[in-house]
Amino acid sequence: MDILNAIVALANFVLIPAAAYGAQLALGALGVTLIYGILRFSNFAHGDTMAFGTAMVILVTWALQGAGIGIAPLPTALLALPFGIGLTAALVLGTDRAVYRFYRRQKAAPVILVIVSMGVMFVMNGLTRFIIGVEDIAFDDGARFIVNARAFRDATGLDEGLALRSTQVITLVTALVVVVWLFWFLNRTRTGKSMRAFSDNEDLALLSGINPERVVMYAWLIASALATIAGTLYGLDKSFKAFNYFQLLLPIFAAAIVGGLGNPVGAIAGGFLIAFSEVGVTYAWKKVAGYVLPFWEPDGLLQLLSTEYKFAVSFVILIAVLLFRPTGLFKGKSV
Amino acid sequence: MSAPYLSAEGMTGGYGAADILHDCTLTVDRGQIAVIVGPNGAGKSTAMKAVFGMLRLRAGRVTLDGEDITALSPQARVAKGMGFVPQVANVFPTMSVEENLEMGAFLRRDDIRATMEQVYALFPILRDKRRQNAGELSGGQRQQVAVGRALMTQPKLLMLDEPTAGVSPIVMDELFDRIIEVARSGISILMVEQNARQALEIADRGYVLVQGANRFADTGAALLADPEVRRTFLGG
Structure with missing residues (x-):
């Protein structure tokens, strides 16, 4: 039995990637849950908002790289992030003005707003592909590794290598900063509290003099920022492809619903739960099993599902939660 | 008259x-x-x-x-x-008692602490429960929060x-x-x-x-x- 190698292999192939992926999903789910809490509908355009935001960050990154501006060893995209957020927020606020506000005034049912958001999703989807194309774009520059697999092997003398990519660390650090800021904003500032009040009891918020249009504007602004940050981190960690972001919608919604729609803590927990389940179920456990149980020689790879089926994991969790605990783990609003 | x-x-x-x-x-x-x-x-x-x-x-x-x-x-x-206390759904359930009172004073830009003290003096139980979420309180305490919230604007009616x-x-x-x-x-x-x-x-x-x-x-x-x-x- 070789516990150390098993732990290193597990960390390298499951724990670290899943933690980074979980942070990305958590940021995405926070945006979804925030819009649900304030505007009371599931925003299907969130995945494509992430794609658009990332596309904007990539364009600004290219411009900065062209101008020779960088923040090595960190990726230039981090510098481009504020610009990307600004551009995305402009598009999202414009969409709200042109589309959602009309339905809000009509007091449209949530299901109508969901369909409307699907329309917005298709438009944003097309817009993003039109602007930046459909192919894979890798835009991370700067140092690639903080711990390199070969260096780790040489240093520790273990058989297994441990790679820690800089994008994974950046993802986790950025997510932590964003989440801490968001909770500070929601719990400590007057505007944040008014957003929670509006989410809690809209009529009473109106009676207290809280301006609904202002609350909605802040919700869109924060959701755009969260979407752009989540999308950029995902793109840095993997690569940017517009279609992948559309597909991310499912795990993000699963994360938000598992945690309890409208509940920010739930969105974060849900993001990590989905990520660890997805990576855990699609990982081939043969190597780790070989270290822990050397006497057992399994025939297969000990992989429960091939990676092509990773979205099935979100689906199964989503259905299980909706069947047995529709308000989610952290008591969100009933769906 | x-x-x-x-x-x-x-x-x-x-x-x-x-x-x-x-x-x-x-x-x-x-x-x-x-x-x-x-x-x-x-x-x-x-x-x-x-x-x-x-x-x-x-x-x-x-x-x-x-x-x-x-x-x-x-x-x-x-x-x-004018301050209005609706019959039902008259508090913010997932916000603390203190935050409920703060939201009542949302329109005010001056110091609200004196008014909050008056509300606590009127309903002493709310001072003890000020960190607790309004949704977790009993019916009577919740009504006190609701009245307190309306008083925070310093209404005349x-x-x-x-x-x-x-x-x-x-x-x-x-x-x-x-x-x-x-x-x-x-x-x-x-x-x-x-x-x-x-x-x-x-x-x-x-x-x-x-x-x-x-x-x-x-x-x-x-x-x-x-x-x-x-x-x-x-x-x-």
Whole structure:
């Protein structure tokens, strides 16, 4: 039995990637849950908002790289992030003005707003592909590794290598900063509290003099920022492809619903739960099993599902939660 | 005698085509308690909503301190010094008691700590529970939060829609005492009540509403003494 190698292999192939992926999903789910809490509908355009935001960050990154501006060893995209957020927020606020506000005034049912958001999703989807194309774009520059697999092997003398990519660390650090800021904003500032009040009891918020249009504007602004940050981190960690972001919608919604729609803590927990389940179920456990149980020689790879089926994991969790605990783990609003 | 602080005259209107209120008139003097009683479906809550601007009136006008506010939105009326405590869903359940009070004072830009102290002095239990979420409190405590939230704007007129609905008789007496205390501090009170007898006992002015129209209007004591009111509405 070789516990150390098993732990290193597990960390390298499951724990670290899943933690980074979980942070990305958590940021995405926070945006979804925030819009649900304030505007009371599931925003299907969130995945494509992430794609658009990332596309904007990539364009600004290219411009900065062209101008020779960088923040090595960190990726230039981090510098481009504020610009990307600004551009995305402009598009999202414009969409709200042109589309959602009309339905809000009509007091449209949530299901109508969901369909409307699907329309917005298709438009944003097309817009993003039109602007930046459909192919894979890798835009991370700067140092690639903080711990390199070969260096780790040489240093520790273990058989297994441990790679820690800089994008994974950046993802986790950025997510932590964003989440801490968001909770500070929601719990400590007057505007944040008014957003929670509006989410809690809209009529009473109106009676207290809280301006609904202002609350909605802040919700869109924060959701755009969260979407752009989540999308950029995902793109840095993997690569940017517009279609992948559309597909991310499912795990993000699963994360938000598992945690309890409208509940920010739930969105974060849900993001990590989905990520660890997805990576855990699609990982081939043969190597780790070989270290822990050397006497057992399994025939297969000990992989429960091939990676092509990773979205099935979100689906199964989503259905299980909706069947047995529709308000989610952290008591969100009933769906 | 000077003009009443709040005067709602000849209110006629409803939610749809049919009118619920028919020429309904309510007035409250400064620092006094006015109570609306009447059978179920008499339009008591509707009259309250009409005074607060949550109902479109076909006829009639509402004046506050001599100023015509008939056309103002509920939010604008809050800014004019009206506070409203709805019957249900009158707190922010996932926010702490203190945050509920802060949200009540959302329109104010000055220091709200003194007002919060007054609310805590009025309802001492809220001070102990100030970090707890309002949704976790008992019914009576939640009503105190709701009244406290409305007081945070420093209203000159406080409107209460059945403040004692669903609370025990002991808590009800306690709430009535607090309401008298609020009125003594100079705030006018307009209140709808199911517990007609107890409410009329503390009322300076009472209105018996039947089918959206004034049936009786007099001082609380006079209504309690009126044999017809006693027979028809107070159960003998």
